[in-house]
Structures are given as C-alpha cells and as structure tokens.
Amino acid sequence: MNKLDLLACHNRIKPHIHNTPVLTSTAINTRVGASVFFKCENFQRAGAYKIRGATNAILLLTDAQRENGVVTHSSGNFAQAVALAAKSLGIKAHIVMPSSAPEIKKVGVSEYGGHIYECQPTLEARQAMADEIGRETGATFLHPSNDENVIVGQGTAAIELLEKQPDLNFIFCPVGGGGLIAGSSLAATYFGNNCKVIGGEPFEADDAYRSLLSGKIEENETVNTIADGLKTTLGDKNFPIILKHVSKIVRVTEEEIVKAMRLVWERMKIIIEPSSAVTLAALLCDASENPDTYRNKKVGIIISGGNVDLNNLPF
Amino acid sequence: MNKLDLLACHNRIKPHIHNTPVLTSTAINTRVGASVFFKCENFQRAGAYKIRGATNAILLLTDAQRENGVVTHSSGNFAQAVALAAKSLGIKAHIVMPSSAPEIKKVGVSEYGGHIYECQPTLEARQAMADEIGRETGATFLHPSNDENVIVGQGTAAIELLEKQPDLNFIFCPVGGGGLIAGSSLAATYFGNNCKVIGGEPFEADDAYRSLLSGKIEENETVNTIADGLKTTLGDKNFPIILKHVSKIVRVTEEEIVKAMRLVWERMKIIIEPSSAVTLAALLCDASENPDTYRNKKVGIIISGGNVDLNNLPF
Numbered sequence: 001m002n003k004l005d006l007l008a009c010h011n012r013i014k015p016h017i018h019n020t021p022v023l024t025s026t027a028i029n030t031r032v033g034a035s036v037f038f039k040c041e042n043f044q045r046a047g048a049y050k051i052r053g054a055t056n057a058i059l060l061l062t063d064a065q066r067e068n069g070v071v072t073h074s075s076g077n078f079a080q081a082v083a084l085a086a087k088s089l090g091i092k093a094h095i096v097m098p099s100s101a102p103e104i105k106k107v108g109v110s111e112y113g114g115h116i117y118e119c120q121p122t123l124e125a126r127q128a129m130a131d132e133i134g135r136e137t138g139a140t141f142l143h144p145s146n147d148e149n150v151i152v153g154q155g156t157a158a159i160e161l162l163e164k165q166p167d168l169n170f171i172f173c174p175v176g177g178g179g180l181i182a183g184s185s186l187a188a189t190y191f192g193n194n195c196k197v198i199g200g201e202p203f204e205a206d207d208a209y210r211s212l213l214s215g216k217i218e219e220n221e222t223v224n225t226i227a228d229g230l231k232t233t234l235g236d237k238n239f240p241i242i243l244k245h246v247s248k249i250v251r252v253t254e255e256e257i258v259k260a261m262r263l264v265w266e267r268m269k270i271i272i273e274p275s276s277a278v279t280l281a282a283l284l285c286d287a288s289e290n291p292d293t294y295r296n297k298k299v300g301i302i303i304s305g306g307n308v309d310l311n312n313l314p315f
Numbered sequence: 316m317n318k319l320d321l322l323a324c325h326n327r328i329k330p331h332i333h334n335t336p337v338l339t340s341t342a343i344n345t346r347v348g349a350s351v352f353f354k355c356e357n358f359q360r361a362g363a364y365k366i367r368g369a370t371n372a373i374l375l376l377t378d379a380q381r382e383n384g385v386v387t388h389s390s391g392n393f394a395q396a397v398a399l400a401a402k403s404l405g406i407k408a409h410i411v412m413p414s415s416a417p418e419i420k421k422v423g424v425s426e427y428g429g430h431i432y433e434c435q436p437t438l439e440a441r442q443a444m445a446d447e448i449g450r451e452t453g454a455t456f457l458h459p460s461n462d463e464n465v466i467v468g469q470g471t472a473a474i475e476l477l478e479k480q481p482d483l484n485f486i487f488c489p490v491g492g493g494g495l496i497a498g499s500s501l502a503a504t505y506f507g508n509n510c511k512v513i514g515g516e517p518f519e520a521d522d523a524y525r526s527l528l529s530g531k532i533e534e535n536e537t538v539n540t541i542a543d544g545l546k547t548t549l550g551d552k553n554f555p556i557i558l559k560h561v562s563k564i565v566r567v568t569e570e571e572i573v574k575a576m577r578l579v580w581e582r583m584k585i586i587i588e589p590s591s592a593v594t595l596a597a598l599l600c601d602a603s604e605n606p607d608t609y610r611n612k613k614v615g616i617i618i619s620g621g622n623v624d625l626n627n628l629p630f
Contacts, residue, residue: 265625
C-alpha cells in the first residue's frame with residue numbers, strides 16, 4: 001500500500017462519499033493549548049467513516065464478484081456502511097448482525113436495503129454465519145478492518161484533512177479493529193509533513209495499547225466500554241502498519257470519554273458517538289500530562305461517527 | 316433600513332462573527348421534496364444568531380456610551396450574546412435575567428463576563444430593573460428584537476445564506492420577538508431573487524400568526540411551548556417590516572417540533588434547540604399540505620441556535 005494506492009483509492013471513491021467539513025472550536029483550542037481541527041466523519045454518508053473502505057472494496061470487485069454481492073458481519077457502523085455502499089453501487093449486501101445489536105442499527109441496515117441475518121453475539125458465531133452465507137451465495141466477504149482495500153479507503157479521511165491542513169503535527173484516531181488508524185497512519189506518512197499519528201483507546205478495551213508494547217496482537221481482556229465501536233481487536237493486515245507508523249496509543253477512562261463527548265456536544269453543537277469522543281479524551285489527557293508537546297501545535301482529530309441512540313444517552 | 320444599511324452592517328460585524336456553514340441532508344431533501352439549505356447559526360459564537368445584532372448595536376455606540384456599557388434583559392440566547400459581544404469589544408454588560416432562567420444560561424453569561432442581576436420572572440419586572448440599571452450606570456439599553464441596529468444585524472445570516480445560494484425560492488425563520496424574521500425579510504427583499512420569507516411559530520405562542528391576520532400587534536394567550544426562545548411578542552420597530560415583507564406564518568404543534576428536532580439530530584448529526592426545530596417543522600407541515608409549492612424548489616432554513624440543556628432533553 002503505497003502513496004499511489006491511496007491516491008487511486010481516493011479518486012475512485014470520491015464520487016460516492018462526502019468530503020466532510022473540518023470544524024474548529026475556540027473553547028477546545030483554549031482547553032488543549034493547541035489548534036485542533038476536527039474532521040467530521042459523523043457527517044459522512046451513513047453517519048461514519050466506514051463507507052469509505054466499504055465503497056473502495058466494492059468498487060474493486062470483479063464483474064463476476066459483483067453478481068454475487070458481498071457479505072459482512074458487524075453490529076454497527078460497518079453494517080450500515082456496507083448496506084448503503086452496496087445499494088448505491090447496485091449490488092446485494094448480506095449483513096450478519098449479532099442478536100445484541102442495537103435496534104436502531106438494524107433499522108438503519110434495513111432502510112439501506114441490506115439483508116440482515118441474526119446470529120449469536122460472539123465473534124465466532126458471526127464469522128461462521130458469514131462464511132456459510134459466502135459459501136451458499138458466492139458473496140465476497142468484506143472484513144470491517146482487516147482488509148487492505150478497506151484500510152486504504154479509511155485512510156482517505158486523513159488525506160482530505162491534510163489537504164485542508166497540510167502542516168498538522170499530530171493526527172488522533174480512535175482504535176477499534178485497527179482499519180482507520182492503519183489507513184490514517186499511511187496517509188500521514190505519505191501526505192503529511194512529519195505528522196505523527198496517535199491512537200485513543202478505552203482502558204476497558206486496551207488491546208492495541210498492549211499490542212504495541214508487546215509487538216504482537218493481544219486480545220481484549222475486558223470490553224466493558226461505552227465506546228461500542230472499539231471493542232474489536234487488531235488483525236494481521238493492519239497490525240504491521242500500526243506497529244510501523246503509529247507513535248503511541250493513549251488510554252482513557254469511561255468518565256473521560258463521556259466528558260469529552262459532552263464537551264463536543266455542548267461547545268461544537270455536533271453529535272458524536274462515544275467511540276469518537278475517545279479521541280478528544282486522549283488528546284485532552286495527553287495534553288494535560290505533556291503540555292509542551294502540544295503548545296501552539298496543530299492537531300487533527302478524526303471524528304469517526306455520529307450514530308447514537310438518542311433514547312440511551314450517557315447524560 | 317435600506318440595502319446599504321444591511322451591507323454596511325455586514326461589513327461592520329464580519330470580523331467579530333463566524334460566517335457559519337450551510338449544510339444539507341439527502342434524507343430531509345427527500346422527505347420535503349425540495350432542496351433544503353440549513354444556515355447553521357447553532358455554530359455561531361455563543362451558540363446562536365443573536366450575537367450578530369448585539370455586535371452591530373455595540374459597534375454603533377458613541378465613545379461616551381461605550382464608557383458606560385450596555386444593559387439588556389433576557390432569559391436566554393440574547394443574554395449570552397450581549398455578554399460575549401461586550402467582552403470581545405471591551406465594554407461592560409449588565410444582564411437582567413429572570414429567576415426562572417435555566418442555570419446553564421446563567422453560567423454561560425457569567426463565563427462570558429456579564430454582570431447578572433436576578434429579577435422576578437415577568438416582562439414588567441425585567442424591564443423595570445433594566446431601566447433602573449440604565450439610570451444608575453448610564454448603560455445603554457439594548458432590546459433583544461425591537462431595535463433597528465439589532466434587526467439589521469440579525470438579517471446578516473440571511474445575507475450570507477443568499478451569498479451561497481442566490482436563487483433560493485423561500486427562506487424559513489422562527490418567529491419569537493420578531494428581530495430575526497424582520498432582518499431576514501429585509502435581506503431576502505434586497506439580496507434575494509424573488510425569495511419569499513415564511514415564519515414558523517408554535518401554536519402555543521402564535522402571537523405573530525394572529526398579528527399578521529389582524530394587522531396589529533397581538534399578545535400571546537399561552538406560551539406553553541418547548542420552544543423557549545419564541546415566547547416573546549413582536550414590537551413596533553419590527554412588526555411593520557414583518558407585515559410588509561413576510562409571506563405567511565405556519566403554526567406547528569409541540570409534537571411536530573420535537574419530531575423535527577429529533578430528525579435533525581439523527582440525520583444531520585447537529586445539535587439544534589427546539590426554537591430552531593420549529594422552522595423545519597413548519598416547512599415539513601406546509602410541504603405536506605402544499606407539495607406543489609415546494610417541488611424541486613430551493614428552500615433556506617435559518618437554524619437559529621443550538622443551546623440546549625443536555626440534562627433535560629425531550630427524548
């Protein structure tokens with residue numbers, strides 16, 4: 001995955017995605033002691049960055065593969081993204097969702113025309129059912145984060161951010177399955193000007209933090225976090241990229257996540273989901289411990305999504 | 316108040332306000348059957364359009380008047396706007412707030428450096444206290460909506476919207492004290508291309524609807540509405556403008572307001588307050604009764620503000 005792969009991917013998906021706005025907040029700049037630029041993927045189609053990678057992967061299918069559609073498993077944003085991208089590009093989407101997935105996400109997938117298959121809420125059950133659907137229908141399996149075409153696609157948000165702010169010193173990303181931060185770190189390497197990438201992760205699902213320390217993919221010990229998009233673990237395709245290009249990962253508490261989420265809602269008047277708030281929480285935490293590192297610097301933040309259940313808010 | 320007054324005002328306040336973004340939503344366009352452009356004053360400084368008029372009025376003070384500062388009474392967004400505008404321009408702000416004003420708004424005024432005076436929650440008590448402060452301190456009284464400098468200032472949001480979308484067929488505004496819709500209707504007249512201005516108002520505070528019918532300023536009979544910014548009545552400075560330039564006013568139920576608010580939060584991922592949702596509710600209502608009027612037309616909506624108490628949401 002070199003610079004040209006990223007550029008080609010961006011050109012390929014551009015007609016199908018929004019170039020989302022970059023917003024700022026004087027109140028948050030003052031709090032951090034730096035200039036912070038929020039790349040608002042909560043305004044993206046289907047409410048999250050996920051449609052970038054899904055669209056890229058679908059556009060790269062062969063004609064024969066397009067005939068049989070795609071299959072994925074996801075409890076959340078990737079499910080909606082694949083359903084919408086597939087619908088927009090005229091192919092069939094089979095979506096395996098755990099029975100525990102929020103009703104609102106199932107409704108979203110259904111509205112976008114995805115065919116939902118319900119399974120037990122374990123990673124094994126999800127993968128087994130997706131494999132079976134793939135065998136039966138010939139649909140191509142799309143992994144939400146451990147797929148090169150998906151990783152490159154997710155990196156295009158950082159490309160657009162760097163187009164608007166070429167001299168960012170840092171980009172902060174949330175870390176779940178690792179697709180977004182891997183893609184973003186490639187974008188920062190190829191298109192940034194000595195731009196460091198830092199991950200934000202809940203203490204309650206800190207597999208990536210420990211993986212970076214040990215040098216091998218670690219599992220989560222707990223996933224008791226409000227950041228429901230960050231419960232997954234890294235994969236063999238994205239981990240080497242993360243190991244090479246990500247500077248560090250900052251862990252945050254559940255309380256810090258909710259506080260950061262509320263700060264953005266109140267001050268910026270935009271709706272972000274808890275997984276997105278992890279990133280600002282990580283910046284606030286690190287800037288408070290290392291103020292000199294960020295003083296008068298330019299920091300990008302990828303706001304990953306805005307899909308929240310308004311009936312079930314943490315405040 | 317002619318075209319040059321509006322242009323001069325816009326140039327005067329430009330350095331002190333945000334030119335807020337104009338957002339769109341495919342889902343809402345489909346629902347309305349028209350192209351809808353949201354002028355996002357919820358992203359404005361202090362979270363509402365009010366700082367436009369406040370800034371204009373303060374910039375037009377004489378040096379002697381600046382010495383003694385300004386005084387206003389408001390339970391909400393105008394209080395915060397005057398406090399912030401005064402602070403930014405280096406003058407003193409005396410803010411009379413009713414004892415019933417939400418704690419969060421008092422905190423806002425206080426953070427912006429305004430001097431708060433608490434009074435009984437009646438319009439008479441508010442005006443009496445403001446008058447007394449004016450006499451004692453020499454501060455100039457700023458009315459939230461019935462002041463020519465304020466009206467012209469509020470009209471600049473519509474100017475910016477028309478700069479981006481010159482061929483709007485309609486602009487929808489909420490109607491509270493009448494300052495925003497009066498200013499917007501002047502802007503539509505001078506800068507639009509046959510652009511009609513339509514007001515949105517709750518049934519529960521429909522003084523402007525009845526005033527437009529009777530041709531004289533009517534009082535509210537009830538103000539039992541969630542749209543707390545729209546409980547005030549029109550004034551002798553803005554009513555003649557409204558009578559001349561506003562096409563009609565559409566009334567909406569409390570349920571329609573909450574539904575429209577939720578639609579914007581869920582689909583556009585932006586935080587708007589109930590008073591802002593009245594406008595979209597009015598458009599949805601009118602477009603459902605008169606679909607031909609809006610089919611394939613361009614409709615602007617002024618999203619007036621985004622100051623909500625997250626601890627007290629209607630959903």
